[in-house]
Amino acid sequence: MFDLAVRLTMAPIFFRSGLQKVGDWPATLFLFQEEYRVPLLPPDIAALLAAATELTMPVLLVLGLATRLAALPLLAMALTIQFVLGAANPAFSNPQHYFWMLLLAGLIVRGGGRLSVDHWLLHLSRRRMGDRQ
Known part of the structure; x- marks a missing residue:
C-alpha cells in the first residue's frame, strides 16, 4: 500500500508540470533557452524530452x-x-x-509493490513457468 501511495504522490507532480509545458509551448521553449539551460542538450530537444518524460512516466507510475x-x-x-x-x-x-529524490529512489529499489501491474505480471509469469515444469 505504501508503494502505491508513493506512486500516486509522485505522478501528479511531474504530470502537471508536463501539461504546463505543452500548454504553452512557446513559453516552454523560451524557458529552456533562457532559464532551464541544461548541459549537453539543445534547448528545444531538452524541452521536448522533459515534456515527454513528464507526461509518460507518471502514467506508468500510476x-x-x-x-x-x-x-x-x-x-x-x-x-x-x-x-x-x-x-x-x-x-x-x-x-x-x-x-522527491528519496521517494523515487525508493521506487527504483523496491519496485511498484503488490498493487501494481508489475506485481501482477510477475505473478502471472511465475505461474506460467510453474505450469511448464
Missing part, C-alpha cells in the same frame, strides 16, 4: 507498470533541477526535491 524504469528518468530530472539548475540559480534549489 499503473505500476515498469515502475523502476519510469522512476529513473524522474529521479534524473529531480537531480538536474536541484543540482544543475539549482547550482546556477538558487531559486531552483528546494528542499522538497530531496524528498
Whole structure:
C-alpha cells in the first residue's frame, strides 16, 4: 500500500508540470533557452524530452507498470533541477526535491509493490513457468 501511495504522490507532480509545458509551448521553449539551460542538450530537444518524460512516466507510475524504469528518468530530472539548475540559480534549489529524490529512489529499489501491474505480471509469469515444469 505504501508503494502505491508513493506512486500516486509522485505522478501528479511531474504530470502537471508536463501539461504546463505543452500548454504553452512557446513559453516552454523560451524557458529552456533562457532559464532551464541544461548541459549537453539543445534547448528545444531538452524541452521536448522533459515534456515527454513528464507526461509518460507518471502514467506508468500510476499503473505500476515498469515502475523502476519510469522512476529513473524522474529521479534524473529531480537531480538536474536541484543540482544543475539549482547550482546556477538558487531559486531552483528546494528542499522538497530531496524528498522527491528519496521517494523515487525508493521506487527504483523496491519496485511498484503488490498493487501494481508489475506485481501482477510477475505473478502471472511465475505461474506460467510453474505450469511448464
